[in-house]
Amino acid sequence: MAELAGAFAASHGPLLIREWEAIPRDQKDRLSKAFLELGRRIEQAKVDVIVAVAPDHWSNFSLDHVPSVCIGVGAANEGPPEPWMKGFPHREIPGHPGLALHLAESALREGFEPSLSHRLKLDHGICIPLWRMELKRLPSVIPVIVNSIEPPLPSLERCLAWGRLFRKAIESYGENLRVAVLGTGGLSHSIGEKTMGAIYENFDHETIALFSSSEKKLVEFLEAELPAHGNGSEEVRNWLVAHGAAGGRGFELVDYLPVPTVIVGCGFASWRVNG
Amino acid sequence: MRDYWLSRLFFELQNPAAAADFRANRETFLQKYPLEESVRAAIRDNDVPFLAARTNPYLLRYYFFTTGMKDAEFIRRLRDG
Numbered sequence: 001m002a003e004l005a006g007a008f009a010a011s012h013g014p015l016l017i018r019e020w021e022a023i024p025r026d027q028k029d030r031l032s033k034a035f036l037e038l039g040r041r042i043e044q045a046k047v048d049v050i051v052a053v054a055p056d057h058w059s060n061f062s063l064d065h066v067p068s069v070c071i072g073v074g075a076a077n078e079g080p081p082e083p084w085m086k087g088f089p090h091r092e093i094p095g096h097p098g099l100a101l102h103l104a105e106s107a108l109r110e111g112f113e114p115s116l117s118h119r120l121k122l123d124h125g126i127c128i129p130l131w132r133m134e135l136k137r138l139p140s141v142i143p144v145i146v147n148s149i150e151p152p153l154p155s156l157e158r159c160l161a162w163g164r165l166f167r168k169a170i171e172s173y174g175e176n177l178r179v180a181v182l183g184t185g186g187l188s189h190s191i192g193e194k195t196m197g198a199i200y201e202n203f204d205h206e207t208i209a210l211f212s213s214s215e216k217k218l219v220e221f222l223e224a225e226l227p228a229h230g231n232g233s234e235e236v237r238n239w240l241v242a243h244g245a246a247g248g249r250g251f252e253l254v255d256y257l258p259v260p261t262v263i264v265g266c267g268f269a270s271w272r273v274n275g
Numbered sequence: 276m277r278d279y280w281l282s283r284l285f286f287e288l289q290n291p292a293a294a295a296d297f298r299a300n301r302e303t304f305l306q307k308y309p310l311e312e313s314v315r316a317a318i319r320d321n322d323v324p325f326l327a328a329r330t331n332p333y334l335l336r337y338y339f340f341t342t343g344m345k346d347a348e349f350i351r352r353l354r355d356g
Contacts, residue, residue, distance in 0.1 A: 058334055062282070063279055192327065192331075192332025193327070193332045194353050196346075197346075
């Protein structure tokens, strides 16, 4: 049977690539170390498949079609379309249709209705973390797009429920596979709105603290505070999916640092998924 | 409020070939989109707040990145108009 071998979260942001050289040395070192630490843990966990939970930054979907949740069930997905991501070493990234369809079927049986795609472009949201983790061997990647870009957005509770569902589905899949859930995005940032550039450190610290306490308080806090703390912060949904997969416990902060050069409160986390 | 055609224009300008076309001949490129005259004028004038009220903020940012506006200038215009 397949098993959940890890749950992780990491921030992303175009400026982590475009402005990398402009980031102060000490922050650059911490960012590198945090990404590499997640990579080390993924390698140590001998992960065969990563379920990568991220928003679509208008790379696949336009206003013509805005799915709340879309599971990539294709045999392969495309590398990042952004011109400034051309250094990313993979133009095509293997998926895992067997497990991905099992996730989709399990979801439908349980009253969730995901959209499906047989070929997605994996934009910087997924590829920056994969790139910076410097994995020696890239596992198969099942992309799960969660809309945190174009309101209305899926509820926070639902994101936790998706995480729980993914774990149940993974653990009922017949093939021997080690699967990790990786949520990408957050923590606080603000894009294309009046507060663009703001990083809300107190909000981030409170969010991080609540990941280690009560799931209910975490959701209540985020529901109340997200609207006033930057639209990019909505990507914390992807952390909630990882949190749900981990059973709502075992959160460990790998690092957090506000990085004004990349206008993101950069967070990195790992969950203990067993025991 | 979302202006569909404005958003579609910004979405399609993510394609580097379309962006090059747009930079080379903005007015002809804009003819392909049934935009309202006020929207067309806002694009001509780089009226960030006007456009911000009508499209997705991420699309707005990509658009101004594509046109070569520096983030600092974009942020100033978001705040001050």
